[in-house]
Amino acid sequence: MPCSVNSGVKPIRIAVAGGNYAGLYAIQELYASLLAKSTKESPSERPPVEITLIDRRDGFVHYIGITRGQTEPLTFGAELWVPYATVPWLQHAQIRVIQATVLKITQNTVELATNGEGNTVEFDYVIITLGESRFAPVGVASSTKAEFIKELAESHGRIQAAQSVVVVGGGAVGIEMAADIKSDFPDKQVTLIHSRALPIPGPFKDEFRRSVVDILQRDIGVDVVLGERVVRQTPESADMRYSDWGAAFGPEVVQSVSHDSKIDLELSSGRHIQADYVIRCVGTDRKHRVLSIKGDVFGSRGIRVRDTMQIDGEYSGGHMFACGDICARDEVKLAGVAMYGGYIAGRNVARLVLGLDSSRLEAAIKYPSKLLLLMGKKQWAFQMDDEIWDRERTRQHVHEDMGLAACVDRLALQRDPEFSDLSID
Ligand SMILES: Cc1cc2nc3c(=O)[nH]c(=O)nc-3n(C[C@H](O)[C@H](O)[C@H](O)COP(=O)(O)OP(=O)(O)OC[C@H]3O[C@@H](n4cnc5c(N)ncnc54)[C@H](O)[C@@H]3O)c2cc1C
Known part of the structure; x- marks a missing residue:
C-alpha cells in the first residue's frame, strides 16, 4: 500500500x-x-x-x-x-x-x-x-521466517547425519562454524582447512591468529589444516551452487546432500581428506x-x-x-x-x-579494527585495534545469545x- x-x-x-x-x-x-x-x-x-x-x-x-x-x-x-x-x-x-x-x-x-x-x-x-x-549454509536463502526455520533444520540434519565435517575457509565465519559444530557435537570429526599459514585475514596480529588456532585444536578439538588449498571436491555438494543472493540470481532449491558415500577433497599438496559433509566459508559474493x-x-x-x-x-x-x-x-x-x-x-x-x-x-x-570470535559457548578471543585482550577481560563483551x-x-x-x-x- x-x-x-x-x-x-x-x-x-x-x-x-x-x-x-x-x-x-x-x-x-x-x-x-x-x-x-x-x-x-x-x-x-x-x-x-x-x-x-x-x-x-x-x-x-x-x-x-x-x-x-x-x-x-x-x-x-x-x-x-x-x-x-x-x-x-x-x-x-x-x-x-x-x-x-x-x-x-x-x-x-x-x-x-x-x-x-x-x-x-x-x-x-x-x-x-x-x-x-x-x-x-551460512548464507540465508529463505525469504520468510517459516522457510528459515526449515532451512536451519535441514542444515542441522546434515550436520547431525555426518560423522565427519570439513569446514573450508579459516576466516571468522569458518572458525565459528567449526567451533560451534565441534562444541555441540563433540563426537564428530571436525576439520578446518585454510589456504594460508595462519587463519583470519585482515588487520590482525599473528599472535592473535596463533592463539585462535590453539583454542580450536587444544580446547575444542577441531583439526586445523593450514597452508592447504582445496583444489577439487568430488562430488560437489548442492550447497556450493547457491548463495543467499536470492532467487533472481541462482537456483534456490537446496537438495539434501547424500551421506551414502564420502565427499573427497583434494588439497594443493596432493593430500586427500574425506568427509560426510563439507561447509564452505570462503568469503562473499x-x-x-x-x-x-x-x-x-x-x-x-x-x-x-x-x-x-x-x-x-x-x-x-x-x-x-x-x-x-x-x-x-x-x-x-x-x-x-x-x-x-x-x-x-x-x-x-x-x-x-x-x-x-x-x-x-x-x-x-x-x-576501530576489532574482532571478537565466539567459538562455541566457552571459548572466545578478542583483538581490539592492536591489543589482544585476555580471556577475563573479553568475557564482559561475550553475550550468551x-x-x-x-x-x-x-x-x-x-x-x-x-x-x-x-x-x-
Ligand atoms: C557467521 C557470521 C558471524 C558474524 N559475526 C559477526 C560479529 O560477531 N560481529 C560483527 O560485528 N559482525 C559479524 N558478522 C558480519 C556481519 O553479519 C555483517 O557485517 C553484516 O551482516 C553487514 O550488514 P549489512 O546490513 O551491510 O548487510 P546484510 O546484513 O548482509 O544485509 C543485507 C540485506 O539486503 C538484502 N538483500 C540483499 N540482496 C538483495 C536483493 N538483490 N534484493 C533485495 N534484498 C536484498 C538481504 O536480504 C539483507 O536483508 C558476522 C557474519 C557472519 C556470516
Whole structure:
C-alpha cells in the first residue's frame, strides 16, 4: 500500500534497499528525525516524506548467530529472524515495506523482480544496504521466517547425519562454524582447512591468529589444516551452487546432500581428506551487478563512498548513499560498522530532506579494527585495534545469545525510536 501524506505537498521519496543491520539502522534514524514525535514541533511541520524499505526477506536476520543457529536450530536459531511486521514503528503510515528482489538500481529508480505492486520504486534519495552474499549454509536463502526455520533444520540434519565435517575457509565465519559444530557435537570429526599459514585475514596480529588456532585444536578439538588449498571436491555438494543472493540470481532449491558415500577433497599438496559433509566459508559474493549507476563508483571491496556515506561518483554523489558490507570502506566488515554507517546515512539523508546544505553533513569516523570470535559457548578471543585482550577481560563483551538482544535493542525492533534533533555530536 502506498503511504498517504495529507499535506497536499508532493512527498520526498526515500528508498532504503536492504533491511538488515545497515538498512534498519538507517531507516530507524529516518524515522527518529523525520517522523517521531518531538517536544518542540509536530512531525506535520516537517517536509512530508515517503520511506520505502525493500528487502527480499520479510524480516531481520541476526547473521552473527547463524553458525550456532544451525547447531541449535530450535532453542536458538528460530530466534534469529525478526519479521518486519512485528516492528511497531515500521507500520507507520509513511513507511512502506516491499518484499521483493532488487534487480537494478539507477540514479533515480530501484527496479524489482515482479511483485504485486509494480516493478519500479522511484526515489529522491536512496540508501543502498544490500550487503554481500554468502554461500549456504551460512548464507540465508529463505525469504520468510517459516522457510528459515526449515532451512536451519535441514542444515542441522546434515550436520547431525555426518560423522565427519570439513569446514573450508579459516576466516571468522569458518572458525565459528567449526567451533560451534565441534562444541555441540563433540563426537564428530571436525576439520578446518585454510589456504594460508595462519587463519583470519585482515588487520590482525599473528599472535592473535596463533592463539585462535590453539583454542580450536587444544580446547575444542577441531583439526586445523593450514597452508592447504582445496583444489577439487568430488562430488560437489548442492550447497556450493547457491548463495543467499536470492532467487533472481541462482537456483534456490537446496537438495539434501547424500551421506551414502564420502565427499573427497583434494588439497594443493596432493593430500586427500574425506568427509560426510563439507561447509564452505570462503568469503562473499559482491552485489555490484545490481547497480547500474553512471560513472565509476566501484572499488575492489564494494561501492566507493565518502565519509558522509554518499556514493563517491560524478552522478551519484548527492542523493545516493550506501553503507554496510556493500561499501568499499577501509574497515573490517562488521555488523557494528554497518549499523554505524546506517546511522550516518540515515541522519544525513534527513538533513538534506530538512533543507540543510551538503556542507553540513556528518562525517563517519573510522571504526576501530576489532574482532571478537565466539567459538562455541566457552571459548572466545578478542583483538581490539592492536591489543589482544585476555580471556577475563573479553568475557564482559561475550553475550550468551551472540548479541541478539543487543542488536534487537540497537535496531529498535521492539520499541519506537525517540525523536532525534540531528545535531552533530
Ligand atoms: C557467521 C557470521 C558471524 C558474524 N559475526 C559477526 C560479529 O560477531 N560481529 C560483527 O560485528 N559482525 C559479524 N558478522 C558480519 C556481519 O553479519 C555483517 O557485517 C553484516 O551482516 C553487514 O550488514 P549489512 O546490513 O551491510 O548487510 P546484510 O546484513 O548482509 O544485509 C543485507 C540485506 O539486503 C538484502 N538483500 C540483499 N540482496 C538483495 C536483493 N538483490 N534484493 C533485495 N534484498 C536484498 C538481504 O536480504 C539483507 O536483508 C558476522 C557474519 C557472519 C556470516
